[in-house]
Amino acid sequence: MNIPNKITLSRIFLIPIFILLLSIPFEWGQLDIGEAFLPVSHFVAALLFIIASTTDWIDGHYARKYNLVTNLGKFLDPLADKLLVSAALILLVEMGLAPAWIVILIISREFAVTGLRLVAAGEGTVLAASQMGKLKTWIQIIAISALLLHNFPFSYLGLRFDIIALYAALIITVISGYDYFVKNWNVMRDSK
Template identity: 80%
Template sequence: MNIPNRITLSRICLIPIIVVLLSIPFDWGTISIGEGILPVSHLVAAILFIIASTTDWIDGYYARKHNLVTNLGKFLDPLADKLLVSAAFIALVELELAPAWIVTLIISREFAVTGLRLVAAGEGIVLAASQMGKLKTWIQIIAISALLLHNYPFSYIPFPFATIALYAAMIITVVSGVEYFVKNWHVMKESK
């Protein structure tokens, strides 16, 4: 297994650790942030989430630079992204830091686009990620990070950055999903 695929697997391996840190009420103390508090376990989960998110860029860059793009990598990389983002969003719903309806919309879009890609793959068509899709991923990562950090450092102002980022992520997720289907609807018409 090459280095980019190992980096991708490390991202997948971080997911259960992040979920455990967010799901189990560890008594590691809290940090006062403005008018609120940030549990240390959430801070650690946020740091691990940010590290895992950056590995997405690192593995792709390394694979392209050293010509190490593989079918396994093409499969694992988007899977790792969707698992990481979905797990974090679901944990945020459990913690009551994100509304379930927004998370449902975001995850539904991911399933729908994945389904379209599977149909296309069955027809021998490769559907590349769009610029809007890449922007969507980064806005989701920013929103999740801000929510995991309980809006730190914006909680000192106070400015609802995490909430704004979440709504921006929802909007760009829906818009990018619609754009993806409009551009690639021919795949559904052509499939047998």
């Protein structure tokens, strides 16, 4: 297994730690972030989420730079993104920081695209992530990070950047899902 794929696997292995940080009520104190308080465990989870998300760029850059792109990587990389983003969004709903309906739409798109990829794989075709799909992932990461940080540092300005970013993520997620299906519909149409 090459280095980019190992980096991708490390992202997957960070997900349970991230989940534990947000699920177990650690009493590490709180940070004053203006109009509210941010539990230290949420701050640590947000940092871990940002680090894990950054590995998405690192593994892709390394794979392209050293010509180490593999079918395993094309499969694992979007899967790791979907697992990390889905876990974060579900936990944000549980914490009351994200509306469930938005999370349902975002995760539904992820399942639909994964289903299309599985059909394509059954036909011997690997569908790589599109540029719009990559943009979607980064906007989701920004929104989730802002929500995990309880809108810090924008809370000092009275700007609900976290909610604005979440709606932007929803819009680009829907558009990129539509675009992905339109461009790859032949896979469904031509499947046996």
